[in-house]
Amino acid sequence: MPTLGVNIDHVATIRQARRTVEPDPVAAAVLAELAGADGITVHLREDRRHIQDRDVRLLRQTVRTHLNLEMAATDEMVAIALDIKPDYVTLVPERREEVTTEGGLDIAGQVDRMTLVVDKLQSAGIPVSLFIDADEAQIAASAKVKAKFVELHTGKYAEAHDEASRQKELEVLEKGCEMALASGLRVNAGHGLTYWNVYPVAAIKGMEELNIGHTIISRAVLVGLERAVREMKEAILGHWSS
Ligand SMILES: CC(=O)[C@@H](O)[C@H](O)COP(=O)(O)O
Numbered sequence: 001m002p003t004l005g006v007n008i009d010h011v012a013t014i015r016q017a018r019r020t021v022e023p024d025p026v027a028a029a030v031l032a033e034l035a036g037a038d039g040i041t042v043h044l045r046e047d048r049r050h051i052q053d054r055d056v057r058l059l060r061q062t063v064r065t066h067l068n069l070e071m072a073a074t075d076e077m078v079a080i081a082l083d084i085k086p087d088y089v090t091l092v093p094e095r096r097e098e099v100t101t102e103g104g105l106d107i108a109g110q111v112d113r114m115t116l117v118v119d120k121l122q123s124a125g126i127p128v129s130l131f132i133d134a135d136e137a138q139i140a141a142s143a144k145v146k147a148k149f150v151e152l153h154t155g156k157y158a159e160a161h162d163e164a165s166r167q168k169e170l171e172v173l174e175k176g177c178e179m180a181l182a183s184g185l186r187v188n189a190g191h192g193l194t195y196w197n198v199y200p201v202a203a204i205k206g207m208e209e210l211n212i213g214h215t216i217i218s219r220a221v222l223v224g225l226e227r228a229v230r231e232m233k234e235a236i237l238g239h240w241s242s
């Protein structure tokens with residue numbers, strides 16, 4: 001079965017709603033690791049809407065499993081990665097106006113640029129994963145640019161409205177995984193996976209790591225709310241004052 005990379009971006013989303021210091025994604029990473037996370041994933045977006053540079057720098061020092069830095073393939077981000085040296089980098093497409101990552105990277109359409117970026121990072125000892133749709137041309141191009149991994153975008157599978165379309169998207173992922181492995185790539189997957197839809201993807205043969213964030217942070221808010229309210233009642237009674 002694949003390992004679990006916990007994406008903690010949306011802990012930072014809550015913090016950035018007030019531009020304050022809580023909740024701290026660095027603390028969240030420690031708790032995720034204590035609970036069994038096999039890796040920590042953060043997406044340093046160009047607009048810094050959630051994760052900040054400070055978070056990535058501190059996480060580099062505190063993460064005990066492995067740190068996966070998701071980022072756009074821009075010169076600014078490459079410089080940051082070369083400086084911070086995460087355990088691996090996942091290159092993702094970014095559009096500033098998007099609510100979340102909408103599709104996979106077009107590697108086939110920018111082989112020269114991607115070859116350059118992948119080589120720059122991997123020559124510095126940072127393995128590169130490419131976040132792509134499970135599409136034949138994109139998988140072939142990912143092997144061509146010599147990335148070590150691909151991360152198959154599971155968004156279409158996760159958003160399928162009925163069982164037949166979900167099954168069809170699952171087959172696309174299975175075929176993509178098989179093809180990527182046959183091309184010498186290691187295979188991760190993620191985006192939009194939930195407690196209810198993860199198992200069929202986890203069961204795909206050869207799948208190495210699943211990166212999952214939004215559903216875990218959403219659940220954490222709900223399963224933690226009762227205790228948080230109880231503790232505020234205690235604080236009002238002075239139990240938290242020194
Ligand atoms: C690349 C990807 O699928 C996730 O990292 C996702 O982008 C999380 O960040 P956002 O929710 O800001 O899109």
Ligand SMILES: NCC(=O)COP(=O)(O)O
Nearest residue numbers: 007190191192211213214
């Ligand atoms: N690359 C996918 C990821 O890190 C988490 O995506 P999501 O579970 O927040 O949709």
